[in-house]
Amino acid sequence: MSLLKIDNLKVNINGKEILKGLSLEVNPGEIHAIMGPNGSGKSTLAGVLAGKEDYEVVEGTIEFDGKNIFEMSPEDRAREGLFLAFQYPIEIPGVSNASFMKTAVNEIRKYRNLEPLDAMDFLRIMREKAKLVEMDQAFLNRSVNDGFSGGEKKRNEIFQLAMLEPKLAILDETDSGLDIDALKIVANGVNKVRNENNAFVVITHYQRLLNYIIPDFVHVLFDGKLVVSGGKELALELEEKGYDWIKKQYNGVLV
Amino acid sequence: MAIKEKITDYFEKYTQSLNGEKNSYLFSLREKSIKIFHELGIPTLKNEEWKYTKLNFLNNIDFEISNSAPHSFPENFKISDYYIENFEGDVLVFINGFFEKKYSRIINTEENLVVTNLNEAKEKYSNILENYLTKYTDESNNPFTALNTALANDGAVIILPKNFEKELPIHLLFINIPLQSNLITNSRNLIIVDSNSKAQFIETSYSWGDLASFHNTVSELYLKQNSEVEYYKFQNDSHSAYYIGSTQIHQEKDSRLFSTTISLAGKFIRNNLNSILDGENSEAHFNGLYFIGNEDFVDNHTLVDHAKPHCNSNENYKGIIDGKATAVFNGKIMVRPFAQKTNAYQSNKNILLSEDATINTKPQLEIFADDVKCSHGATSGYLDRDAIFYFRARGIDEKIAQSYLLNSFSSDIIETVKIDALRDLIKSEIAKKLSMNELYFCSILESNKI
Numbered sequence: 257m258s259l260l261k262i263d264n265l266k267v268n269i270n271g272k273e274i275l276k277g278l279s280l281e282v283n284p285g286e287i288h289a290i291m292g293p294n295g296s297g298k299s300t301l302a303g304v305l306a307g308k309e310d311y312e313v314v315e316g317t318i319e320f321d322g323k324n325i326f327e328m329s330p331e332d333r334a335r336e337g338l339f340l341a342f343q344y345p346i347e348i349p350g351v352s353n354a355s356f357m358k359t360a361v362n363e364i365r366k367y368r369n370l371e372p373l374d375a376m377d378f379l380r381i382m383r384e385k386a387k388l389v390e391m392d393q394a395f396l397n398r399s400v401n402d403g404f405s406g407g408e409k410k411r412n413e414i415f416q417l418a419m420l421e422p423k424l425a426i427l428d429e430t431d432s433g434l435d436i437d438a439l440k441i442v443a444n445g446v447n448k449v450r451n452e453n454n455a456f457v458v459i460t461h462y463q464r465l466l467n468y469i470i471p472d473f474v475h476v477l478f479d480g481k482l483v484v485s486g487g488k489e490l491a492l493e494l495e496e497k498g499y500d501w502i503k504k505q506y507n508g509v510l511v
Numbered sequence: 512m513a514i515k516e517k518i519t520d521y522f523e524k525y526t527q528s529l530n531g532e533k534n535s536y537l538f539s540l541r542e543k544s545i546k547i548f549h550e551l552g553i554p555t556l557k558n559e560e561w562k563y564t565k566l567n568f569l570n571n572i573d574f575e576i577s578n579s580a581p582h583s584f585p586e587n588f589k590i591s592d593y594y595i596e597n598f599e600g601d602v603l604v605f606i607n608g609f610f611e612k613k614y615s616r617i618i619n620t621e622e623n624l625v626v627t628n629l630n631e632a633k634e635k636y637s638n639i640l641e642n643y644l645t646k647y648t649d650e651s652n653n654p655f656t657a658l659n660t661a662l663a664n665d666g667a668v669i670i671l672p673k674n675f676e677k678e679l680p681i682h683l684l685f686i687n688i689p690l691q692s693n694l695i696t697n698s699r700n701l702i703i704v705d706s707n708s709k710a711q712f713i714e715t716s717y718s719w720g721d722l723a724s725f726h727n728t729v730s731e732l733y734l735k736q737n738s739e740v741e742y743y744k745f746q747n748d749s750h751s752a753y754y755i756g757s758t759q760i761h762q763e764k765d766s767r768l769f770s771t772t773i774s775l776a777g778k779f780i781r782n783n784l785n786s787i788l789d790g791e792n793s794e795a796h797f798n799g800l801y802f803i804g805n806e807d808f809v810d811n812h813t814l815v816d817h818a819k820p821h822c823n824s825n826e827n828y829k830g831i832i833d834g835k836a837t838a839v840f841n842g843k844i845m846v847r848p849f850a851q852k853t854n855a856y857q858s859n860k861n862i863l864l865s866e867d868a869t870i871n872t873k874p875q876l877e878i879f880a881d882d883v884k885c886s887h888g889a890t891s892g893y894l895d896r897d898a899i900f901y902f903r904a905r906g907i908d909e910k911i912a913q914s915y916l917l918n919s920f921s922s923d924i925i926e927t928v929k930i931d932a933l934r935d936l937i938k939s940e941i942a943k944k945l946s947m948n949e950l951y952f953c954s955i956l957e958s959n960k961i
Binding site: 306307308309329330331334335339340342345346348349350351355356357359360363364367399416420 | 895896897898900901902903904905906907908909911915916918919920922923
């Protein structure tokens with residue numbers, strides 16, 4: 257059974273069609289990259305999956321782990337094992353990373369009928385995971401994303417990913433605004449977390465990140481649909497030729 | 512009978528019952544004040560100082576003026592419910608406006624230290640009362656201060672000698688127990704902290720039962736040179752509680768005032784907090800948090816009067832307003848012509864939790880000096896939807912997310928309370944409001960506890 261099955265998804269924002277019949281299947285162990293020019297609907301896809309309220313689903317279905325995602329609240333999607341790494345992580349002054357993650361982990365455990373982690377275990381796991389993204393102890397006591405640099409915010413997203421151990425992670429332009437060092441740290445973190453049971457959907461404008469997180473499949477999202485799919489070599493082709501040939505080839509044909 | 516006539520009548524009768532006391536200084540103050548009260552009357556919404564503050568309860572409820580403490584307590588009344596757990600310090604208890612020695616605790620008995628009540632002090636310290644009472648209060652334009660002076664039953668009188676550095680927390684506890692009728696009490700406190708001394712004061716007022724209580728309280732605080740005072744008000748009263756409290760502070764050179772007002776419940780609350788910075792290098796810190804719901808009403812009117820140069824004031828009030836509650840904040844900063852090099856800062860931030868909640872916030876700056884730094888800001892809005900979504904996307908439901916955000920919003924004000932027992936009480940009461948087991952505070956100290 258596939259982990260994620262999107263079928264003919266049509267989504268509007270404020271009455272405007274953004275996704276126009278998108279289909280995608282993701283199996284455990286796979287990494288899918290979704291590439292596309294600005295305005296093609298990449299972030300809308302991420303938002304719809306996570307359960308953001310601003311979208312109107314007009315048609316189509318999404319099954320996550322066999323369940324209809326539209327019947328689940330955003331928190332239940334997270335508890336079921338869906339994770340969105342935000343393009344623009346939110347700053348929450350006054351709530352520490354440690355406290356935020358402890359609440360998240362234990363809420364998810366409660367949903368799965370597991371005992372809450374005790375303070376010692378939690379602290380140990382948290383330190384371990386922080387190392388994956390090369391964050392030090394002090395960072396755990398800092399307020400969530402408050403005053404973080406762009407790179408720190410993205411590393412924090414991957415740290416949270418590592419803490420929550422989702423079945424499916426959607427990385428929404430995690431590479432945007434990162435210098436090469438931060439990019440490597442983030443990619444490294446992802447590679448350490450990936451295994452045969454989980455899956456990733458990596459949404460990106462550029463091929464750069466895919467040098468470090470090697471995708472099994474690359475899809476091009478254009479004008480609300482996936483218009484081309486291929487292996488990792490498709491990303492290189494896009495890098496070389498840009499998106500113009502996609503626009504030329506598919507404009508008018510599919511719209 | 513309208514409240515104004517009722518009070519004037521009461522004063523007539525009260526006067527007739529007096530004998531020798533008529534010649535006292537205090538009585539002359541009373542006579543003067545009842546006249547002012549009569550002239551001013553109950554303010555209407557046309558009065559700028561009471562623009563958003565409806566006082567019609569005064570005429571809608573049939574109040575009697577308290578003239579004695581009850582002979583016995585009602586069965587379900589437990590005085591211990593009103594003490595602050597683990598509080599180490601003096602507690603002065605006033606029931607229906609009168610000092611109750613039996614339920615009070617005065618453990619500080621150092622020489623030259625005065626911790627007593629107004630009725631006791633009338634004779635023993637009459638010269639001090641003459642020198643200080645009403646010296647800076649707003650009798651002439653606030654009818655409730657005038658009413659208080661005219662009818663004050665009792666109150667705390669605390670005089671700290673010079674160089675008294677021992678930490679001395681004192682809790683002033685006012686409980687109204689209306690048994691036969693709705694009740695008005697007028698409590699008057701006088702606190703003098705002499706040079707180089709330090710003290711901490713807590714004021715709380717409670718109302719027992721379903722009959723209405725109107726606490727009309729005035730506190731006068733005098734901070735002599737280089738003294739330091741922490742002054743706390745904690746308000747968590749019932750649906751039958753009406754409260755108007757004025758605190759008038761006078762600060763000499765190098766004195767430091769730290770005030771925190773926390774209002775969590777009460778049918779009607781009006782706090783006037785005024786400080787005159789009347790000596791160079793004095794500083795006043797006003798902090799406040801109101802977190803109210805139901806149909807409660809809280810009004811904080813503050814005034815920092817920079818009368819001398821080189822003084823600092825720092826004001827930070829925050830509000831969380833739920834249900835059909837209404838809050839008012841009016842922060843006035845006055846900088847007198849000679850008060851150069853003044854630093855004055857003011858901030859008022861509000862979060863509305865419901866569409867029926869109301870906030871009226873108004874900064875009022877009157878600056879007559881040219882070399883000053885003043886800033887102010889006021890905001891009001893709803894909780895950040897994006898922040899709540901971020902929590903939800905991590906598996907945390909909306910209710911908990913909201914609690915976290917409100918917790919972090921209010922934590923800097925709560926942390927200004929330096930008396931542990933009081934802060935613990937405030938934290939646990941706020942946690943109850945947020946349906947949390949305990950409050951979380953984002954500091955390294957607390958994070959170690961996770």
